[in-house]
Amino acid sequence: MPIPDKIAAANKINDFLRGVVTQGGLHLKYRITVDPPLPDERDWERPEILVEFAGPDSTLLLERGGELLRAVELLAIEMLRLPGNEHEKICFDCMNQRKLRLEELRMAATVAAERVRQTGSPYEFAPMSSRERRIVHLALRDQADLHTESQGEGGRRCLVVYPKDYKPAGRPMRKTIP
Amino acid sequence: MGEQSVDVRALIEQIAKALVDAPEEVSVEQIEGETTVFELTVAPDDLGKVIGRQGRVARALRALVGAAGIRAHKRFGLEIIE
Numbered sequence: 001m002p003i004p005d006k007i008a009a010a011n012k013i014n015d016f017l018r019g020v021v022t023q024g025g026l027h028l029k030y031r032i033t034v035d036p037p038l039p040d041e042r043d044w045e046r047p048e049i050l051v052e053f054a055g056p057d058s059t060l061l062l063e064r065g066g067e068l069l070r071a072v073e074l075l076a077i078e079m080l081r082l083p084g085n086e087h088e089k090i091c092f093d094c095m096n097q098r099k100l101r102l103e104e105l106r107m108a109a110t111v112a113a114e115r116v117r118q119t120g121s122p123y124e125f126a127p128m129s130s131r132e133r134r135i136v137h138l139a140l141r142d143q144a145d146l147h148t149e150s151q152g153e154g155g156r157r158c159l160v161v162y163p164k165d166y167k168p169a170g171r172p173m174r175k176t177i178p
Numbered sequence: 179m180g181e182q183s184v185d186v187r188a189l190i191e192q193i194a195k196a197l198v199d200a201p202e203e204v205s206v207e208q209i210e211g212e213t214t215v216f217e218l219t220v221a222p223d224d225l226g227k228v229i230g231r232q233g234r235v236a237r238a239l240r241a242l243v244g245a246a247g248i249r250a251h252k253r254f255g256l257e258i259i260e
Contacts, residue, residue, distance in 0.1 A: 019188070023186065060245055060249075067241055074235065075193055075242070078197055079197055
């Protein structure tokens with residue numbers, strides 16, 4: 001279901017970010033785009049509101065794997081009270097970090113798929129957010145000889161790639177990125 | 179965008195009011211010290227909204243407060259009062 005009133009949501013995000021920039025003292029500019037055009041390779045991630053940051057404090061946003069960027073994004077999503085399965089409709093990006101991370105995850109998915117094929121054993125990723133797990137699930141959705149599952153709870157929930165007809169025998173797991 | 183306009187107490191209050199059901203019950207106290215601590219109080223029923231699942235919202239708030247501290251060349255902390 002699309003965000004009911006995107007303009008109102010964008011205005012709310014703008015109010016929030018104005019506070020972050022002025023009261024938080026962060027030297028950032030930002031641009032909010034409703035229904036942004038998206039390149040083809042992002043066909044499975046279609047944000048309805050895109051926020052792009054620039055400015056001297058971009059590096060602060062991107063430190064530790066974009067911790068602050070994701071924090072600001074989460075606060076905006078919570079303010080808009082979007083249900084969990086609609087979080088991807090809001091996307092905060094800075095210096096193309098999102099695109100680079102998507103490419104990194106897709107590459108990791110390809111490497112994991114090859115390893116599972118070669119070894120016949122499952123491949124376990126390190127814990128990731130639900131958004132990032134979804135990207136890996138979707139990157140491997142057309143691989144008929146594999147299947148993917150999320151396992152574990154909370155902050156330890158991670159994605160595992162299995163050979164399609166895998167019969168468990170112990171836990172010969174490997175960890176990789178992130 | 180100068181440091182003189184930094185008002186982290188107001189920022190926390192603005193965000194908390196947008197997150198909760200009872201914004202009139204949001205208050206933020208600023209306690210000065212080696213680390214400036216901001217104590218956020220919300221209505222008991224709203225605690226979950228400022229803490230979030232597995233503490234994600236609280237962690238995000240702390241990340242933002244910490245970043246504002248870096249810019250203000252001070253140490254800022256956030257406590258959510260239960």
